[in-house]
Amino acid sequence: MCLLLGPVGAFALDAGVTPPPAEVARSAPEWLPPGLFTRPLWVLETWQWLGLAVLLAGAWVLGQLGEALVLRLGSRAAGLTKSGWDDELLAAGRGTMRHVLGATVAAAGARFLMLPPAGQGAVDLGARSIIIVAAALFLLRFFTRAARFLEQKVARSPEGTDVARVRGLRTQLSILRRVVEVAVVLVAASLLLLQFEAVRNVGVSLLASAGIAGLVIGLAAQKSISTLLAGIQLSITQPIRIGDTVIVENEWGWVEEITLTYVVVKVWDLRRLVIPITHFLEKPFQNWSKVSPDILGTAELFVDFRTHVPSMRAELQRILAEESQGLWDGRAQGLQVTELSERTMKLRALVSASDAGKAFELRCLVREKLVAYLQAQPHGLPLLRAEASHLPLPDT
Template sequence: MLSDMLPGGQAMPLWFSLLIVLVAAPGSALALARAVYALADHVLRGRSAPVLGRVLIYGRGAVLAAVALVAMQAALPAVELPRQAAAAISRMAALGLVVALGWALTRKVAAVFDAYMEGELGENADWLQRRRRTQLIVFRRLAVSAGVALTAGLVLTSIPAVRTVGLSLFASAGVAGIVAGLAARPAVSNLIAGIQLALTQPIRLGDTVVVEGEWGHVAEITSTYVTIATWDQRSLVVPLVYFTERPIRNWTKTTSRLLDTIFIYVDYTVPVAAIRAEAQRLLEASPQWDRRVFAVQVTDLKERSVEIRVLMSAADAGSMFDLRCQMRETLIAFLAERYPKALPQSRLEISEARAA
């Protein structure tokens, strides 16, 4: 006891005891902890340790708070305080320690995920990079949510009044439990869908998809919904469970390279060889063509026109869209200039006898 160190063994003043518990002990512990952090930062300075560096930075405030609270509890037995005051300080310190440790642990776990997601997802990222990033984002959010929920549960069960009320509610929660389960069904479904999404990877960040007839890119994956950035700069927000229950079109599931076609309808007198040569010339001069696939074929004969399909390839969906538009425009201009009679026509023949 610190009172034994006072002259004559007199009792320690109340203000002096509070000063030691609330200021001196936590202040000394904080100074020591900051010195340890400064030493660790100095050792890691200039070294390539992204994971350890982030772990040391994330949740530093929570760790310092936990150190101060531990010092407060350690100083309580060494001072003379009224029993009620000592019990109140000890209980508040214990609750604060649970919160600080839970938050610090959650931030450390998030730091590990963030360290592996340090690189930005560029436009040319391959499918494996998008797969890893999608899994890391989903599991990071699940880990943070679990940490927050666990910390909140520990805090609530540490309060006697709340624990008593909670147990009484659980004892009489027949109908209420069913109602709560039904109300929480969408959230639970989305949670399970998020885990399935991270494991099976039907979509990834940056994928080009067609959802509800809308073409766009996967811009964000949260714990409850996916944001699709459409081509016209709108945002389509879709619940996670949608991607486990309905079919979607993913144009970049394994690769971003695409095959696509355009159709032109011309008269029966059209020279197909000339169209084939012009289409090849246009593709070879276009930077959007990746030089993998090219074909010009007559795919159908209709009553008044011939259907010609131009098959081509491109490196990604954006390049393919531009290439299709360019091919339509230039081929129509070519036919109008060189073979105007080869465009679709309606014929009407009048015999001389009937005309007379």
């Protein structure tokens, strides 16, 4: 028992003698019954187990109350400012602050229980671990909410009409957030593991052989590191952005998600292509909305030689003006004869739309309406011509 009674136990450990019973009695609450000084489990006495349970319950209650008080005061202070960052900071701290406050109260209150070094060390280890995890969770929440706040702020600003700028910002924030998430998780995991002596010894051993270990790890992780660097490079150069219309691997779709290692392309039929991020830095692809989402589209028709082209051109103008269903943006339209064959001529209708999706629908609409117009014309659709002649039969 000489090792378990705070200062008295420390004196006994240093002097190599057992403290007198009177000193042991003074080191513990004198009003407790003798039965609470037994050790039913581990190195703690019964009264210390009871005190620890009460302490943890009280720490949990104080953590809840402390967080509520801080959030209430912080909300009032945030209401006096025009910036939205303080609101995001408070929202990120909701739920994590109580754990930090509770762990701090528990670690401080455990000193009054006169726990032995092993018991106090376990309490401190648990408190530090909770604080590290809560701090990491707070940072992850804050960066996520901050990225969303910046996107919404730019979208509401006058610059929000610049679609390319908004897409570029979304891409940069998405990749930056993922880099921060990886860094926070790695740092938090390192701090958690470095609390243990065995892990610290392993770390020292690795540092001692840093040359060989670094070479082996570098060679093994070369592909992964290059992929991560490619993700960072893509966020800076921005050959693609979230929401861009692309043609990659002979598939047409939209960039739905960009991570540090791969890109998700949503195809028109709702399939998803998962493509390594290095593909967009090493191989050519089409980006239809790199500069602007505005795009031109064509609809081609084969008609008879007797078709009146000016009337077809007027019909196209009427369709775009009256029946385009808001798909035509009014920038460009035209109808031209682009090719002739021995039987037909090919007309190309040129239209414009604000994005690739609307351009596809507008092309289909124009093609359908022009075919219906040709069907109503006497000489619109292509005809196969044949000439019959009556030749005299040869004499037999």
